[in-house]
Amino acid sequence: MITLQEGQLSDVQQRGDYAIVAITKHGVQVARELERSFQNADLYYMSKFEQGDEQEKGIQLFTGSVRLLLPSLFKSYKGLIIIISLGAVVRMIAPLLQDKKTDPAVVVIDDKAEHVISVLSGHIGGANELTKEVAAILGARPVVTTASDVQQTIAVDLFGKRFGWTWESAEKLTPVSAAVVNEEAVAVVQESGEKSWWQYDRSLPTHIRTYSSIDEALAQAPAPAAALVVTHRNLSNEESQILHNGVLYRPKVIVLGMGCNRGTSSEEIEEVIQTTLDELNFSMKSVKAICTIDLKKDEQGLLAVVKKYGWEFIYYSPEQLNAVPMQQPSQTVFQYTGAYGVSEPAALLYSGAEKLELVKKKSGNVTISVAVVPH
Structure with a gap:
């Protein structure tokens, strides 16, 4: 009681x-x-x-x-x-x-x-x-x-949420939402992520137009009143103009294939990930998973990193990894693991990508490959 x-x-x-x-x-x-x-x-x-x-x-x-x-x-x-x-x-x-x-x-x-x-x-x-x-x-x-529900249009604060997308900043959610429900010209720029975000049994409203690149959207005259930008990339200064009244969404599309020496610290693993993504001009917020060989399923450094960021942790048997064609097979890796590669085939296997954004980089105790999930 x-x-x-x-x-x-x-x-x-x-x-x-x-x-x-x-x-x-x-x-x-x-x-x-x-x-x-x-x-x-x-x-x-x-x-x-x-x-x-x-x-x-x-x-x-x-x-x-x-x-x-x-x-x-x-x-x-x-x-x-x-x-x-x-x-x-x-x-x-x-x-x-x-x-x-x-x-x-x-x-x-x-x-x-x-x-x-x-x-x-x-x-x-x-x-x-x-x-x-x-x-x-x-x-x-x-x-x-709620206006977006009543009008059956895009709910800006929920856009892509069911796929795990996150927004970079909530600063412009309200004015962009207003543009959507007030039927102003709105650009949806999608470079990556799931395509099935429109949930209604009718066509996209005519005031909302989709584009495959920021340059394409910015080239419109007159310029869109608001924008929803979906990309795993970090934007250049010129591209960031579209966010003057826009929301940047991060889809979960980056897959990290990783191998490391036993006992490698989470700090070293995290630093390699961040440095590598910065070099590729990719956002850490778009990482979906770390993939490796099953020999590393209990590697504490890897487990700590995926726990910190809430990423998926996927591991494969040597037989599964060897079934994936590789650009850089290694006899040395095979002697120790039974697989001709770890980071490269693991990233390809999970992402379903035809090619890697980064084939393989060795940094200290860590080897990393990067793929982007195609949609």
Whole structure:
């Protein structure tokens, strides 16, 4: 039982990523119905509506004002699903708001479960998608008011998110989003990354045009009012002009094939990676994976680097590596590993590229090859 008191954070026991909260008789029934079908959620409701199976089901009961419960939930959960009137929820969460990049998703359901409303962090926090999911479970009407969703156009702050793309800076998200929804001329420049980013069953709006290079987009007259640029490259000063009202996205397309001597430090490995990418004029933010031979699957330096950056760590058997044609096979490497190469075939094998951006470079205790995933 959670007893809520002024000036104290409640002692919630978080198990899932989402919290469902109800304070009325009908709201509790809706919450229980939702919790049965909605995975990864914790249910909270007032103790006076106890039904006897709460402990068995892991449902948390509380006494006191729900206003005192929300600060703990807001801080702890990825999303809140609240079955309380919209106005009351707005008043209660207003003092808790910090930033749209960190605030949790907040979704409100009316007491009869007729409407599910996206209230806070619709795009970045995922409230819009959460609203649609919850509405589908309850057979309710989803209410989403974000302009890009209503107009079925590009959501600039979510562009490529499902592929793992990240933006270089959030500074221009708002003005570029305004250009998109206000139907100004917008350029989408894509040099790399997944092509299937348009999600609607209709043609791309006429005010949005796609280009394969920044030079091509900049050559347009008049110049686009805004731009979305998708590339793994670092831009030159001239190319950066397109970002005066633009957002730069980093697709996960760079594959690093790597070999190293046993016991090589993570610092040395990281320095070689950064130096190599700088030489190629590639962004570290576009690295997708480090690939190597299975003999190195427990190499602590490699494991530390992939953990630090959240990259995939892939390793192959000598037989798999030897099946890949190589420009620089090595008899010496074969004597020690059973493979005629490590970095070169590993990068080719994972990326699916026909050629490498960097065939092979030896630096200290590290050997590195670089490929870009073709799309």
